[in-house]
Amino acid sequence: MYDCPVGGFIIFVDKNNYMKVNPAYRSKEALVALYNKPLLELVFEAATIHRQFHNPREVQMSSLLSIKTGGCPEDCGYCPQAARYHTDVEAHKLLSVESVIEQATNAKANGSSRLCMGAAWREVRNNRDFDTVVEMVQAVNNLDMEVCATLGMMDADQAVRLKNAGLFAYNHNLDTSKEFYDDVISTREYEDRLNTIENARKAGITVCSGGIIGMGEAIEDRMGLLMSYMEMETPPNSIPINALVAVEGTPLENQKPIEQWEMIRMVATTRIAFPESVVRLSAGRTKMTMEGQALCFMAGAGSIFAGDKLLTTPNPEFNEDKEMFEILGLIPKEAFTEGEKPVTKADPIIDARKAKEAQRAAELAAAKKDPNFTPRKVVVQE
Numbered sequence: 369m370y371d372c373p374v375g376g377f378i379i380f381v382d383k384n385n386y387m388k389v390n391p392a393y394r395s396k397e398a399l400v401a402l403y404n405k406p407l408l409e410l411v412f413e414a415a416t417i418h419r420q421f422h423n424p425r426e427v428q429m430s431s432l433l434s435i436k437t438g439g440c441p442e443d444c445g446y447c448p449q450a451a452r453y454h455t456d457v458e459a460h461k462l463l464s465v466e467s468v469i470e471q472a473t474n475a476k477a478n479g480s481s482r483l484c485m486g487a488a489w490r491e492v493r494n495n496r497d498f499d500t501v502v503e504m505v506q507a508v509n510n511l512d513m514e515v516c517a518t519l520g521m522m523d524a525d526q527a528v529r530l531k532n533a534g535l536f537a538y539n540h541n542l543d544t545s546k547e548f549y550d551d552v553i554s555t556r557e558y559e560d561r562l563n564t565i566e567n568a569r570k571a572g573i574t575v576c577s578g579g580i581i582g583m584g585e586a587i588e589d590r591m592g593l594l595m596s597y598m599e600m601e602t603p604p605n606s607i608p609i610n611a612l613v614a615v616e617g618t619p620l621e622n623q624k625p626i627e628q629w630e631m632i633r634m635v636a637t638t639r640i641a642f643p644e645s646v647v648r649l650s651a652g653r654t655k656m657t658m659e660g661q662a663l664c665f666m667a668g669a670g671s672i673f674a675g676d677k678l679l680t681t682p683n684p685e686f687n688e689d690k691e692m693f694e695i696l697g698l699i700p701k702e703a704f705t706e707g708e709k710p711v712t713k714a715d716p717i718i719d720a721r722k723a724k725e726a727q728r729a730a731e732l733a734a735a736k737k738d739p740n741f742t743p744r745k746v747v748v749q750e
């Protein structure tokens with residue numbers, strides 16, 4: 369029995385009928401029919417399921433920080449960070465750990481309980497930059513925030529290293545259906561993405577994976593994306609739904625913006641299909657009204673990205689979102705309500721490097737105290 373706060377009456381729902389995926393919508397045809405339902409009926413069905421599995425007043429505020437911007441060798445047709453497109457994005461190299469701590473602290477003070485760090489890489493490489501990202505994860509986990517990273521493809525060992533650093537979630541979007549994927553990206557396969565998601569899952573990291581609507585795909589492709597998650601052994605813990613932000617200079621620059629009703633339908637359908645996952649209302653909120661966003665929350669969106677930038681594209685300011693939360697009676701969700709805080713373990717690679725650096729510093733200090741110490745002369749050949 370369930371006391372429905374939507375209409376103030378009692379309806380009966382057997383919670384055990386639903387699990388991570390909703391068995392009533394295991395085919396693309398069923399999902400398309402659901403998506404096309406009369407809008408308010410769709411929202412009502414989604415709201416009903418949402419209230420069984422989640423606190424409908426809680427919405428997580430997450431912050432997305434670009435830790436390495438631009439210069440990416442991939443060709444994702446929507447992305448201004450791809451090196452091959454001529455956009456206004458200014459490339460910058462990897463941020464320092466200190467800078468990330470400062471920005472994470474600020475995001476937390478503004479109500480964010482999750483920090484997602486994005487690097488414009490094709491894949492994670494085992495180099496000094498990755499060591500720095502591991503240190504960032506350790507540091508932000510120590511701030512008691514959920515740490516998410518989106519770093520491109522990653523192998524199983526790299527996933528374990530991130531997990532041991534304290535990574536809570538790994539974001540790797542499938543973006544769209546298998547069928548439409550090649551129209552948007554050619555430099556890596558759908559299968560590559562599935563493998564990275566599997567590596568994160570096997571390492572014990574929660575999976576965040578979703579898509580973008582408004583890239584010219586059909587409704588069948590939107591539902592094809594959801595079918596890819598249906599076919600997984602375990603669907604993603606969170607599913608971000610993005611509306612394309614068409615950026616000048618990218619191949620999709622002339623795409624017509626989608627109607628906010630399409631976002632509401634996509635959020636609602638995702639909520640119904642995956643009752644336990646967190647549905648994240650992500651890019652494209654600047655084009656939505658507060659009423660449109662309210663319907664998304666009603667239909668089961670449990671998270672937004674806060675802060676004036678989403679990697680490189682615009683997003684509402686913290687203050688605008690605070691006002692919206694007040695008007696709608698929403699509460700920022702605390703960290704670690706969807707899973708335990710990971711324990712940060714020592715990282716042998718970083719520890720060995722630090723020990724070596726300390727040893728070198730000690731040797732140099734000792735040498736400088738030696739009265740016979742003479743710096744080595746470097747002879748420059750003429």
Ligand code: SF4
Pocket residue numbers: 440441442443444447448449450487488489490520
């Ligand atoms: S979406 Fe990611 S992988 Fe694709 S071009 Fe942009 S930064 Fe590179």
